[in-house]
Amino acid sequence: MTDQTRTPKPEERDNSQSNQGPSGPGAPVFGGPARETPPPIPPPIPPDGSPPRRPQPAVEEPPVCEAEFPKGFWKSADYLLHHPNEVLESLHRDKGLVEMSKTLLVITLGMAVIYGAVMGATNLLQGSTMAAHEKLLMIVITAIKVPVLFLLTLFIVLWPIYVSNAFMGARHSFRVVVAEMLAAMAVTSTTLASMATVIFFFALTSETYDFIKLLHVLFFAYAGVVGLTSLIQYVRELGYRARRATPRFLFFIWLLLYAFVGTQMAWVMRPFVGSPGEKFQVFRPRQGNFYESVFKSLGKVLEEKPEKK
Amino acid sequence: MANDEQRNAERVLFLPVGWALAHQPLMVSYADPSGKTPRAMGQGRTRWAKAEPDGPRPILQFPRRFLEVRPFPPLRFFRLRSDFVCVQYHCMETISRYASIWWNALVHPEQSGRLVIGTEAGARFDWFILAASAVLYAFYGLSMGLFHSFASGLVSCVKMPFLFLLSLAVCFYPLYVLNCVLGPRLSVRQTVRLLLVAISANAAALGSYGPVSLFFTLTAFDKDYHFLIIMHVVVFGFAGIASLFVIALAFRAAAAELRKPLRPVFIIAWGLLYAFVGTQMSWVLRPWVGCKGVPYTFFRTVGGSFIEAVWRVMHNF
Numbered sequence: 001m002t003d004q005t006r007t008p009k010p011e012e013r014d015n016s017q018s019n020q021g022p023s024g025p026g027a028p029v030f031g032g033p034a035r036e037t038p039p040p041i042p043p044p045i046p047p048d049g050s051p052p053r054r055p056q057p058a059v060e061e062p063p064v065c066e067a068e069f070p071k072g073f074w075k076s077a078d079y080l081l082h083h084p085n086e087v088l089e090s091l092h093r094d095k096g097l098v099e100m101s102k103t104l105l106v107i108t109l110g111m112a113v114i115y116g117a118v119m120g121a122t123n124l125l126q127g128s129t130m131a132a133h134e135k136l137l138m139i140v141i142t143a144i145k146v147p148v149l150f151l152l153t154l155f156i157v158l159w160p161i162y163v164s165n166a167f168m169g170a171r172h173s174f175r176v177v178v179a180e181m182l183a184a185m186a187v188t189s190t191t192l193a194s195m196a197t198v199i200f201f202f203a204l205t206s207e208t209y210d211f212i213k214l215l216h217v218l219f220f221a222y223a224g225v226v227g228l229t230s231l232i233q234y235v236r237e238l239g240y241r242a243r244r245a246t247p248r249f250l251f252f253i254w255l256l257l258y259a260f261v262g263t264q265m266a267w268v269m270r271p272f273v274g275s276p277g278e279k280f281q282v283f284r285p286r287q288g289n290f291y292e293s294v295f296k297s298l299g300k301v302l303e304e305k306p307e308k309k
Numbered sequence: 310m311a312n313d314e315q316r317n318a319e320r321v322l323f324l325p326v327g328w329a330l331a332h333q334p335l336m337v338s339y340a341d342p343s344g345k346t347p348r349a350m351g352q353g354r355t356r357w358a359k360a361e362p363d364g365p366r367p368i369l370q371f372p373r374r375f376l377e378v379r380p381f382p383p384l385r386f387f388r389l390r391s392d393f394v395c396v397q398y399h400c401m402e403t404i405s406r407y408a409s410i411w412w413n414a415l416v417h418p419e420q421s422g423r424l425v426i427g428t429e430a431g432a433r434f435d436w437f438i439l440a441a442s443a444v445l446y447a448f449y450g451l452s453m454g455l456f457h458s459f460a461s462g463l464v465s466c467v468k469m470p471f472l473f474l475l476s477l478a479v480c481f482y483p484l485y486v487l488n489c490v491l492g493p494r495l496s497v498r499q500t501v502r503l504l505l506v507a508i509s510a511n512a513a514a515l516g517s518y519g520p521v522s523l524f525f526t527l528t529a530f531d532k533d534y535h536f537l538i539i540m541h542v543v544v545f546g547f548a549g550i551a552s553l554f555v556i557a558l559a560f561r562a563a564a565a566e567l568r569k570p571l572r573p574v575f576i577i578a579w580g581l582l583y584a585f586v587g588t589q590m591s592w593v594l595r596p597w598v599g600c601k602g603v604p605y606t607f608f609r610t611v612g613g614s615f616i617e618a619v620w621r622v623m624h625n626f
Contacts, residue, residue, distance in 0.1 A: 081489035082496075187490065194486035198586060201479045205593040226490055 066090045069103045077107050077190055080183070087183055088234060092241050097179045104182040109147040111186075111193035116146030118196040122203040122212055122273045134280040141282055142272050147189075149269055153262050154185055161254055169247035170239035180234050188227025195219045209275060210297035216273065217294055224262065228255050263290045407437040415510055418558035422566030425495075425503045425559065432498075438505045443470035445509075445516030450597070452523035456537060457599030465597050472594050476587040477508055484579055492575035493564035503563055510555040514548035531601040538598060553580055 067086040069076040080087065090100055120142030124135045162177045172180070199219065203212055232251045239246035266272070267290040271281065278284075410430055414421035423429050446469040454465025485500050495503060522544065529537055557576045564571035591597070 081486065082494050191483075191486050191490065194483040197479050197482050198582070201586065202589065205589060230490070 064089045066093060066095060067100055069100065073106065073110055076103050077111070077186075080104070080107060080186055081190065084230065084233075088237055091176055091179055091183075091234060092238055094173065094176060097175050101179050101182050104179070104186040107186045108150055108182065108189045111189035112147035112150050113143050114193045115189070115196050115199075116143035116272075118200050118203075119146065119216065119272050120274075121200070125200075125203045126207060126209075130274070130280050138274055138280065145269050145272060149262075149265055150185060150189060153258070153265050154181060156261050156265075157181075157254075157258055160257060164250055164253070165235070165247070168245075168250055170235065170242055170244040172235075172238065176238070180231060180238075183234065184227045184231035187230045188223045191226045192219060192223035195223070208301065209273070210300045213273060213297050214294070214301060220262075220266075221259075224258065225255075228258060266290065267293075403433070404437065407434055408441070410434070411438060411441065411506075411509065414506060414559070415513055415555060418510075418555045419562050421506065421559050422562035425499055425506060425563040426566050427499060427502065435502055435505055438502075438509045439474070442473070442505070442509045442512035445512035445519075446470040446473055449515045449519045449522065452519050452526055453541060453597045454599060455523070456526045456529060456534070457601060461596075461599045465599075468594050468597070472590050473508055473511070473587070476583060476590045477504055479590075480583050480586050483582060487575060487578055491578070492560070492571050493567050493569040495563065495567070499563070503559065506559055507552065507556040510552040510559075511548055514551045515544070518544050518548065534598065534600050541598065549580075549584065556580075 064085045067079075067083065067090040069079055087100070090096055117139055120139035123130060123138055130138070158178065158181055161181065162174060165172060165177060199212070199215060202215060206212065228251075231254075235251075236246045268286070270284055271278070274280065407430065410424060411434075414424050424434075447466045450465040450467070450469030451462050453469070454462035481501075481504065484504065485497065488495055488500055522541070525540060526537065553576075556579075560576055560579075561571055
């Protein structure tokens with residue numbers, strides 16, 4: 001009984017017309033036609049039991065050298081974006097870190113100035129009640145505030161990160177941790193400055209201040225997430241190379257710490273954009289909370305639709 | 310000097326005489342590179358004055374016979390008809406080659422990796438894609454605006470390419486940085502080409518619906534304005550979703566060609582950002598269809614938002 005009911009193997013199946021069955025010669029043959037060549041032999045399983053690796057491409061990647069930042073602001077920013085492996089190699093070898101840190105600092109501050117200028121230009125574009133010279137002054141002040149925000153956050157967050165890194169993970173030297181943080185900050189501010197065109201467009205074309213404020217918060221959060229992801233990747237890769245432990249939940253704590261310090265610093269240093277009803281001030285008196293303000297804006301933006309109907 | 314003046318006068322006379330003498334017959338067949346014209350215009354003893362008996366030159370060259378004489382005004386403003394024919398032939402050949410490359414890239418996006426990297430076509434391909442997308446978008450814009458009047462059709466026709474291309478310009482830098490951080494680290498030129506291929510996929514999807522939209526617009530009554538708005542929004546949505554598949558495969562092919570990893574977050578983030586900026590841009594550049602009772606203006610005042618307007622239109626409908 002088993003001989004008659006088992007499904008025929010591909011090499012045993014006969015493709016002549018008599019064997020096609022009720023479906024006829026034109027119907028698809030399940031399992032495919034009879035093979036001419038035997039199927040390929042799968043790759044051998046490595047002796048340590050790990051799953052077989054995908055075959056590597058024939059082209060060998062060039063050996064990774066130390067980072068050499070070119071002269072010029074835009075060129076060095078482009079280099080940072082395109083060659084994270086080289087930056088990682090410099091961090092691993094602990095060579096030329098002082099020069100690299102200087103370049104990264106310049107990139108961070110420059111990109112933050114660009115985004116700050118676009119932030120401050122919101123008032124200019126939307127036609128608020130401030131005088132013309134106050135609007136221009138707002139642009140300059142915000143363009144100074146955003147890099148200062150980044151620097152102060154960096155100083156505050158650097159020490160806990162260094163200490164927690166030393167206690168619980170890869171014990172990098174202080175110079176390496178500073179360079180890592182600066183690389184992450186440079187990526188953060190470059191990502192932030194890249195959203196400047198989008199913010200400029202929205203400031204030009206929408207009238208709701210709360211919506212733009214929420215966009216700013218969203219873009220800062222996005223840039224922060226991207227920067228911290230790159231920091232985590234640097235730390236993890238350096239830990240692998242030095243064969244030291246890599247902290248896991250510690251990364252999450254760093255993310256929370258950075259978020260809290262950053263938001264509180266931004267609240268202390270407000271206004272960045274300037275509410276349409278308020279008068280021009282360099283710093284507002286300490287009142288309320290960052291999260292309270294964000295939730296209020298969210299409420300206003302969501303409530304707009306049913307009211308205007 | 311009288312002598313110089315006379316010589317200058319002679320040189321000036323040379324131009325129309327030379328132009329008349331070198332005038333080529335009107336009928337030159339493009340498909341026949343040998344330059345032989347059919348004998349439809351003249352029979353028997355008519356001799357065609359051929360400046361180039363060997364056929365049109367493949368590449369446009371400055372005609373050497375004018376180099377010996379340096380007349381005033383300069384002769385480069387005057388060209389033989391055969392020179393124009395050479396340019397047209399070369400242009401048409403290039404355009405058809407680019408069109409076939411582009412269509413292959415849209416139909417088989419998984420094989421468009423080399424195109425995006427730049428090994429298959431040069432920098433002129435980017436301009437071709439830009440022009441092709443603009444033409445397709447303009448056709449759809451025409452079909453949108455014809456509801457109100459012919460003039461509004463023309464205005465929408467001109468505005469539509471700007472909608473998509475300005476959105477791309479606004480989104481380009483964030484997408485480039487995202488590409489460096491998350492996705493394959495393409496250079497600026499490669500990113501431009503990748504994004505243009507994506508835009509052209511959307512243009513092809515929209516342009517394919519153009520005739521249907523034209524039919525609906527031309528056969529709609531005045532009261533069907535809201536129906537048309539909803540139809541256009543739905544069509545834009547479907548075209549965007551359909552092109553997203555092509556775009557995802559093209560991104561994947563580009564990353565595979567460079568043997569770099571591609572995270573799916575990159576494609577999702579791209580889609581979200583572009584959709585966000587695109588909807589705002591479409592609100593800013595309105596009106597597109599134009600209500601019949603209201604006089605048509607190029608732009609309306611900036612206010613409100615896209616989502617709120619769609620909500621209101623759906624309620625009216």
